[in-house]
Amino acid sequence: MRVAVAFLLMGLAATAAQDAEQFSGRLSVLPVDFATYQRLSGSGEVQAALSGRLLDVSGGFKGLSSSATAAHVHQAPPGRRGPPVFTIEVTEARDGRLTGQVDLDGDQVEALRAGELYVQIHTENNPEGEIRGWLASVW
Numbered sequence: 001m002r003v004a005v006a007f008l009l010m011g012l013a014a015t016a017a018q019d020a021e022q023f024s025g026r027l028s029v030l031p032v033d034f035a036t037y038q039r040l041s042g043s044g045e046v047q048a049a050l051s052g053r054l055l056d057v058s059g060g061f062k063g064l065s066s067s068a069t070a071a072h073v074h075q076a077p078p079g080r081r082g083p084p085v086f087t088i089e090v091t092e093a094r095d096g097r098l099t100g101q102v103d104l105d106g107d108q109v110e111a112l113r114a115g116e117l118y119v120q121i122h123t124e125n126n127p128e129g130e131i132r133g134w135l136a137s138v139w
Contacts, residue, residue: 022047026043027131041065042062043061045059053103057100068092068094070121072120075108075116086100
């Protein structure tokens with residue numbers, strides 16, 4: 001009986017993961033001006049899964065000009081800068097990982113689906129942001 005219940009629960013968890021909307025993005029430098037361009041480096045990938053209003057974010061990065069100090073989810077149309085709306089965990093190093101789980105409101109869910117949420121990593125050398133990437137639907 002316990003084995004059957006365990007298999008049932010594993011099946012439900014796998015189905016829930018498959019039902020989540022999937023998003024991904026490429027983290028790259030996006031200079032604010034010519035002077036900033038000279039000081040930026042690094043790249044990475046970010047993945048996100050939306051289950052209801054809960055957004056799970058994870059990814060990796062490498063080659064930053066200095067150690068990461070913070071990572072945020074920002075809101076703005078692609079190619080534009082916007083305010084941070086959530087903080088996510090980041091490895092404080094030049095190469096590392098980022099993870100986070102955030103509860104979106106209805107407007108933020110729509111912004112995500114419209115491609116208007118992006119992940120940005122801030123560094124010691126570039127506190128305004130060094131690399132960023134917009135989350136786009138995988139479907």
